């Protein structure tokens with residue numbers, strides 16, 4: 001079929017443009033098996049996408065074809081923010097709203113839109129792309145690799161929950177989410193500037209975290225609760241946003257603590273609420289100290305571990321120079337990339353934690369795909385483990401050399417779903 005591929009202008013107020021953007025939003029929700037949108041939700045969505053200058057792509061049935069109309073049969077969107085790569089905030093093309101109608105799947109509609117977008121990102125000098133996926137099997141073919149993992153935990157906070165010796169020199173205070181928002185944003189900005197793997201929040205996070213609008217109910221979020229932690233000097237150094245659920249449970253939506261003390265203070269606050277016996281959080285920080293601070297470490301159970309942030313290197317030298325390196329050395333990498341953006345042989349030299357990277361004709365020491373390079377990028381997985389998984393090829397000494405250079409002691413972490 002001769003699909004009509006187009007990029008929508010969300011600022012266009014002509015009748016046709018308004019109908020198409022309503023149809024596009026309806027198609028995204030249909031693709032994610034959500035309800036049809038009401039006007040309030042459409043208005044918020046359009047406002048966010050204008051503010052973030054989102055590029056909105058779709059495929060429509062050609063005019064005259066049965067079923068043709070303002071609703072597309074495939075949707076795709078992307079926007080540019082930043083990734084904390086460890087040494088700098090790297091420009092990032094964030095991919096979202098990927099859906100293809102159940103009656104037009106597997107005809108190359110996603111392929112066409114994602115390949116167009118990645119080519120545009122390269123032309124615009126954006127060095128890296130990212131997404132959070134609904135299935136882990138889709139995006140490797142386009143050079144995306146799982147780059148951070150997400151860990152879900154459940155804390156049993158029934159009587160007996162307690163700490164060995166924790167004393168909070170500051171305090172936790174409940175604050176209405178709307179009032180907490182400026183603090184939430186300031187804490188996140190500090191966290192984003194220093195946490196490798198963090199992805200900047202799109203504009204809709206303000207509505208979500210201030211409780212102004214809930215995309216599930218289509219109105220203000222009346223369930224969301226917020227608290228902040230103040231340090232001994234009275235400065236806000238963390239926030240937690242949560243909801244009370246069934247059976248005396250609390251579900252943490254988002255939590256960022258800038259100090260270990262603030263982190264333990266939040267767990268103490270959540271764990272000591274009266275008539276709360278279970279606290280869950282599905283974005284547990286890999287270095288959260290709580291397990292080792294409790295009198296009973298078995299109170300914390302891991303409920304799930306899944307891939308979370310997917311990355312795709314588009315400009316290999318630029319990306320590799322933006323991350324930190326653990327040891328000095330030189331290695332020639334050969335990258336295999338079906339779309340070609342990352343393909344080639346690169347001489348990577350690290351010195352004092354900084355890489356210089358240039359294209360080379362020298363023989364390769366280590367060979368890997370663009371997908372595997374993306375999974376190694378933030379240091380979520382060691383080079384040796386990827387070699388054992390059959391995904392990094394090379395002589396043992398070359399693999400060990402790359403591992404010494406690339407493996408980092410502190411884990412990456414991202415909490416931005418999009």
Ligand SMILES: CC(C)(COP(=O)(O)OP(=O)(O)OC[C@H]1O[C@@H](n2cnc3c(N)ncnc32)[C@H](O)[C@@H]1OP(=O)(O)O)[C@@H](O)C(=O)NCCC(=O)NCCS
Pocket residue numbers: 031032074097098099100101104105106107108109110111112132133134135137138141
């Ligand atoms: C995922 C989805 C967008 C795929 O769209 P599509 O237009 O059918 O994809 P394409 O026809 O362009 O497929 C291109 C390639 O990806 C593969 N692919 C597509 N979806 C896949 C999936 N869910 N699992 C594994 N492979 C998949 C195709 O087999 C094809 O492979 P090939 O070219 O190597 O043979 C569509 O299935 C969908 O809307 N799913 C529900 C919503 C969703 O999960 N969105 C993803 C959000 S992150």
